[in-house]
Amino acid sequence: MQNEKLVQKFNRRAWKQEKQREEEASNKWRKRICGSVRGETLEIAVGAGMNYAFLPGDAAYTDVDFSPEMLKGAMAGAKEYRVNAEFILSEVETLSFPANRFDTILSTGSLCCYEDPIRVLNLLNKWCKNEGQILLLEHGLMNRKSFQWLQRQLNPFFFKAFGCHQDRDIIKLVEASRLHIVKYEQAQWGYLYLVWAKPAE
Ligand SMILES: C[S@@+](CC[C@H](N)C(=O)[O-])C[C@H]1O[C@@H](n2cnc3c(N)ncnc32)[C@H](O)[C@@H]1O
Numbered sequence: 001m002q003n004e005k006l007v008q009k010f011n012r013r014a015w016k017q018e019k020q021r022e023e024e025a026s027n028k029w030r031k032r033i034c035g036s037v038r039g040e041t042l043e044i045a046v047g048a049g050m051n052y053a054f055l056p057g058d059a060a061y062t063d064v065d066f067s068p069e070m071l072k073g074a075m076a077g078a079k080e081y082r083v084n085a086e087f088i089l090s091e092v093e094t095l096s097f098p099a100n101r102f103d104t105i106l107s108t109g110s111l112c113c114y115e116d117p118i119r120v121l122n123l124l125n126k127w128c129k130n131e132g133q134i135l136l137l138e139h140g141l142m143n144r145k146s147f148q149w150l151q152r153q154l155n156p157f158f159f160k161a162f163g164c165h166q167d168r169d170i171i172k173l174v175e176a177s178r179l180h181i182v183k184y185e186q187a188q189w190g191y192l193y194l195v196w197a198k199p200a201e
Contacts, residue, residue, distance in 0.1 A: 003091060006113070007067050009163045010047075014069035017048035021077055025053035029187060030108065033137040033194050039103025042127060044092045044120070045110035048073030052081035059104070061085035064092060092120055097127045104128075108137040111173065112164045121177035128199040134179055136195040140170035143190030170195065 024030060027050075034054035043051065046063040047070050055061065063078075063085045065071045071087055078085045088095070092114070105124045111117045124134050141148050148167070155167045170193040174181055179197040186193055 003066065006163045010065075010067035011069040013162070014048055014067060014073050017050065017070065018073040018076065021048055021050055021052070021073070024050045029137055029192055029194060030054055033108065033135050034106070036133065036135055036196060037104050037106060039132070040101070041104040041106060042097070042102045043106045043108075044124070045107065045113060046070070046074050047109070049077030049081070049083070051106065051108055052077045052083050055081070055083055057082060057084075059084075062088065062102075064088045064090055064095060066091045092123070095123070099126050100129045100132075101127050102129060103132045105132070105134045107135070109139065111136070111138045111170060112140070112166070112168060117168065117173050118177045121174060121179055125178040125199045130199060130201065132199065133182075134195075134197040134199065136170070136174070136193065136197065138168075138170045138193045138195070139166075139191050140168040140193055141190070142188075143186070147189065 030051050031054050034051050037055055037059060039059055041059050042062045044064050046065050061083055063074055068089055071089055075087060105128050114120045128134055141151060151166045155165060158164050158166045171184060174195055174197060178200040182196040182198055184193060184195045
């Protein structure tokens with residue numbers, strides 16, 4: 001699917017995300033992963049700012065999304081939650097930050113979207129400082145084989161409808177990238193993956 005069509009899909013969903021932002025302020029998994037955020041932080045595919053309720057106020061944020069409507073939502077959210085963010089409208093894949101720029105890179109619910117998620121993870125590896133961290137909260141293949149089968153069957157529908165893959169094995173993807181996993185946790189029958197990673201030395 002071309003990115004333009006994907007952008008339109010996410011533009012159409014932006015109002016819904018904005019409405020959800022309030023509810024997400026009690027999401028314990030977001031709270032858990034965002035609790036590790038520190039320093040100069042890049043958030044990729046920020047959406048309408050669903051993590052803003054949990055971000056430490058003393059960090060500086062660079063927030064990226066390719067959907068103008070999502071980014072508008074994020075800007076409104078940043079005002080509401082007093083998040084000190086600079087916004088960039090761009091595909092993650094075409095960004096050109098210098099190497100070793102960020103202390104923290106945060107991605108929540110974004111690895112399901114990219115055509116080549118390993119390429120994106122390797123970009124994060126490059127942009128992260130050596131002593132920095134990459135934090136992921138992603139959904140992917142569940143633990144049980146029967147659920148995985150169902151996820152694979154439903155994947156084409158989900159991708160067409162929402163631009164979102166349901167059948168990604170998050171740990172395998174991270175292991176196939178240059179990142180090193182420091183620790184990970186799974187929740188909701190394995191559907192949610194929380195990953196604390198660091199860049200390759
Ligand atoms: C499922 S939403 C997740 C939003 C938010 N991070 C969250 O935790 O709810 C996916 C977001 O990724 C953005 N996105 C998808 N592919 C992208 C890409 N290649 N470059 C930049 N943004 C992208 C979409 O516009 C959308 O805002």
